[in-house]
Structure formats: C-alpha cells, structure tokens
Amino acid sequence: MKRNSLASLALVAAITLVAGAAFATMDLQKEFLAKYPDSKMKCGSCHTKAMPKKGDAEVNKFGADMNKVKKDGKYDFASLDKMDSDGDGVSNADELKKGTNPGDPASK
Numbered sequence: 001m002k003r004n005s006l007a008s009l010a011l012v013a014a015i016t017l018v019a020g021a022a023f024a025t026m027d028l029q030k031e032f033l034a035k036y037p038d039s040k041m042k043c044g045s046c047h048t049k050a051m052p053k054k055g056d057a058e059v060n061k062f063g064a065d066m067n068k069v070k071k072d073g074k075y076d077f078a079s080l081d082k083m084d085s086d087g088d089g090v091s092n093a094d095e096l097k098k099g100t101n102p103g104d105p106a107s108k
C-alpha cells in the first residue's frame with residue numbers, strides 16, 4: 001500500500017512538472033496572439049518540430065532570436081519585431097502581422 005502511494009505521488013509530481021512547462025509555453029503563445037491577432041503562432045513557429053517534446057525542443061532561427069531578446073524572463077518584442085530571423089527580407093513584425101512564419105524563409 002505504501003509503495004502504491006509513493007508511486008502515485010511520483011506520478012502526480014511528474015504530471016505537474018510537464019503540465020507546468022506546457023502552460024508556460026502556452027502563456028507565451030497567448031502573449032503573441034494578443035499582440036499579433038492575425039499571426040498563426042503555434043509550436044512550429046519557434047521550434048523545428050510541430051510538436052516538440054521536453055528535452056527535444058530544438059528551435060528555428062526565430063526561436064533562437066526569441067531566446068536572444070529574453071531578459072529576466074521577459075521578451076523584448078520591440079527588438080524581435082525589427083529582426084528578420086529567417087533572412088527572407090521580411091521583418092518578423094511584418095510576418096507576424098501577415099500570419100506567415102518568421103522562422104521559415106519559404107513562408108513570407
């Protein structure tokens with residue numbers, strides 16, 4: 001019985017940790033959608049995989065630029081807006097307003 005309780009506690013702790021990470025990411029996605037309602041922000045906008053798993057969250061150039069402008073847990077969106085992360089000649093702000101992917105040069 002005691003062993004089952006410990007296993008249950010470990011399972012709850014693991015679920016809480018995973019859910020916490022997912023909610024943090026979703027909060028950032030919501031922040032983006034509030035600032036750019038026409039953007040089509042999703043996991044694949046910043047990550048190389050559409051559904052990245054924890055520990056395998058490789059980012060594209062836009063995701064890398066987001067990490068560069070992050071200071072004290074906050075993102076400097078003004079700096080991010082001016083960048084052209086994927087190098088396609090269209091600024092991140094213009095891509096986010098148009099709903100194209102700022103991390104994919106084939107999307108502009």
Ligand SMILES: [Ca+2]
Pocket residue numbers: 084085086087088089090091092095102108
């Ligand atoms: Ca671009």
